Every structure is written in C-alpha cells, then in structure tokens.
Amino acid sequence: MRKHDLEDSHAFEKTDRPRRSRRARFDDEPEPTRGGRLTEAERVRLARLREDAYTETAIPGGGDRWSTWDEAEHGPHPRPDWVITELAAVDTELGILKTGKEADVHLVRRGLPDTEGTVLAAKRYRSGEHRLFHRDAGYLEGRRMRRSREMRAMESRSSFGRNLIAEQWAVAEFTALSRLWTVGAPVPYPVQRDGTEILLEFLGDGETAAPRLAQVRPEPEQLRELWFQTAAMLELLASQGLAHGDLSAYNLLVHRERIMVIDLPQVVDIVANPGGLEFLARDVRNIATWFHSRGLPERLTAVPELIEELREIAGLR
CATH class of the missing domain: 3.30.200.20 (Phosphorylase Kinase; domain 1)
Incomplete structure (x- = not known):
C-alpha cells in the first residue's frame, strides 16, 4: 500500500470510529457540583x-x-x-x-x-x-x-x-x-x-475534658438530679420533633454538674422518619437502664409514662 493510501486509511479510522454516547442534558438540569469520589x-x-502546606509564609x-x-x-x-x-x-x-x-x-x-x-x-x-x-x-x-x-x-x-x-x-x-x-x-x-x-x-476545664456520664459515680441525690436533667433534655428535643437516636451514658457528659449531650450525627426527625417513635422509645429505655444500674428506682424514671409524655410533646399522640 502506498504511503498516502495508508495515511488516508488512518484518517478514515479516526473520523469514522464510533464515539461513546453520552446522556443528553436537559436545559433545566443544573450543572453537576460533584465529581469523582470526593464531594x-x-x-x-x-x-x-x-x-x-506549600506556602512560603511560616x-x-x-x-x-x-x-x-x-x-x-x-x-x-x-x-x-x-x-x-x-x-x-x-x-x-x-x-x-x-x-x-x-x-x-x-x-x-x-x-x-x-x-x-x-x-x-x-x-x-x-x-x-x-x-x-x-x-x-x-x-x-x-x-x-x-x-x-x-x-x-x-x-x-x-x-x-x-x-x-x-x-x-x-x-x-x-x-x-x-x-x-x-x-x-x-x-x-x-x-x-x-x-x-x-x-x-x-x-x-483547661485541656481536661468533662467526664462521660458512664465514668461518673454520683451520690444518690446527684443521681436524681442528673436524671431530671436528662429527662428535661429529652423533652426539649421532643419539642423540636427530634430524638437523639443513639442515646447512652457514653454520649452524655457531666460538665460542671450539668448534663450535656454530644454526638448528634444520627439525630432522628421523629415525624419524617418512619421509625422515629421507636428511636425515641429506645433512647429513653437505654438511658433509664443506666440510671437503674446506679440505684435510681424505676418509680422515679417512670419509663412508660415518660415515653408517652414525649410523644405528646412531639405532637404524635
């Protein structure tokens, strides 16, 4: 085959090779803001x-x-x-x-x-x-x-x-x-x-983190007070239509004698989530069990009554 015939053949292959089809983009479809594996x-x-990291200014x-x-x-x-x-x-x-x-x-x-x-x-x-x-x-x-x-x-x-x-x-x-x-x-x-x-x-305090509730060994009076604070926190969350979703003595801190709740990535919308009420009830039972294990009487936690009260606060009765 002559040289110019070979070049013509390559040109034909390059121009006539089928291309990978791409999905059509509609006019009203927004441009993508994500690509690859990273947001x-x-x-x-x-x-x-x-x-x-590469800046010259220290x-x-x-x-x-x-x-x-x-x-x-x-x-x-x-x-x-x-x-x-x-x-x-x-x-x-x-x-x-x-x-x-x-x-x-x-x-x-x-x-x-x-x-x-x-x-x-x-x-x-x-x-x-x-x-x-x-x-x-x-x-x-x-x-x-x-x-x-x-x-x-x-x-x-x-x-x-x-x-x-x-x-x-x-x-x-x-x-x-x-x-x-x-x-x-x-x-x-x-x-x-x-x-x-x-x-x-x-x-x-300083660079020392507040202890988790699980690390605290409270006296009976302090135990009662911490439970009432925890119940009040649950009521406030319910008033916003929320449940913690994974509540335990490990994601409650005792900071200057006050209960503080942390670790909320799994927060549950009680209304929008089909299992919202189950998450709410589980939160109450889990944390009440810890207080029972430390000696708080079940008559004080009144778990069934508290769950019903939280349902009412959330507007789900």
Whole structure:
C-alpha cells in the first residue's frame, strides 16, 4: 500500500470510529457540583490544605494551620464572645480526645499569635475508604438528596456514596447542634463546619475534658438530679420533633454538674422518619437502664409514662 493510501486509511479510522454516547442534558438540569469520589466541598478543602502546606509564609507561633473561619459555615447567633473570628488566627493541634468508628475528636487551640486563644474540639469524619457508618440505613430515612444519582450512590454504598453519607452526617450534626443550641438545649456551641470537620465548644476545664456520664459515680441525690436533667433534655428535643437516636451514658457528659449531650450525627426527625417513635422509645429505655444500674428506682424514671409524655410533646399522640 502506498504511503498516502495508508495515511488516508488512518484518517478514515479516526473520523469514522464510533464515539461513546453520552446522556443528553436537559436545559433545566443544573450543572453537576460533584465529581469523582470526593464531594465538591471536600475537594475545595483539600486543595486549600495543600496550598497552605506549600506556602512560603511560616505559620506564626508554631501553629499547624491558619484559621479556616473564612471558608466555613458558621454557628448561630448570638455568637459567644469567646469565638475567635479573626482571619489572622492560627490553629494548633494539642492531641486526640476520642476515636470512633465514624470520626475522631481532636483538641485544637485557636488564637492570635502571642495570645492564650481558645481550646476547641475538632470532630473529623474519616475518608470514605475507611469510614464505617453502623446501622446508617434506619437513620437516613427521611433524609433525601435532590439528585437521583446521589441517592443511588448512597444506596449502593459506593466510594462516592459513602463520601456523600459522611457529608450528610456532618451537616446533620452541625444543623442539629445549631438548632438545639438556639433553643437552649444543653449542647456544645457549634463554632463552624468546614467540609467534614466540625469545630465545637470544648466541654472541660483547661485541656481536661468533662467526664462521660458512664465514668461518673454520683451520690444518690446527684443521681436524681442528673436524671431530671436528662429527662428535661429529652423533652426539649421532643419539642423540636427530634430524638437523639443513639442515646447512652457514653454520649452524655457531666460538665460542671450539668448534663450535656454530644454526638448528634444520627439525630432522628421523629415525624419524617418512619421509625422515629421507636428511636425515641429506645433512647429513653437505654438511658433509664443506666440510671437503674446506679440505684435510681424505676418509680422515679417512670419509663412508660415518660415515653408517652414525649410523644405528646412531639405532637404524635
């Protein structure tokens, strides 16, 4: 075959080779904001971390990163006066507080150079490849994504889907904390959410965290008082149509003799979730069992009556 015939043959193959068909996009369909395995918010956050890592300007005071306040979603107003919003502030890692299946909690100090700063708890959900959200199917009932592609990815638990689930957990926890703090619930103030990291008010003294309820050995009078505080917290959540969803003596803290509730990524909308009332009743039974084990009489917890009262408060009688 002559040279120009060979070139013509290659040109024919290149122009006539069938192309992979692509799904048509409708005019009213929004442009995708996610791609690959990472959500767009996580992609932006990681790009910013890489940029900070290669910056020529050293972070002052031995800090680990510049404040992420300007890029984050902020907590509700009125904002406590200890929240540091200056962009010149730096974050310094102080160590890890708690590890869990879904996230780890770190201790972080945020402050301007040469100042004492404020100690915060940084809850960081792990990357999709290593994340294990236990029993998440029931909690996700009532939460719906707008895009069917995202819903399919979540249901199939693909890498992209697990990343979406992680983002939903972080958003759900930050939203619940903001809502509950606004109505006066005993929760830590949610300072900000940046991707899958939530910065929270640190409950403790100095750098020592407040003990979990499970670690406390209260005297009879204090035990009664802690139960009444817990019941009041459950009533306040029910008034907002919510149940904790996984309540136990391990996600209640005793901070300066007051009950504080933490770990709310699985918060359940009692009305929207078909199993909402079951989650509510389980919360009550679980925490009452702990109080019984410490010697509180069942006549004081009155579990069946409390469950009915919570149903009525939530408007579900």
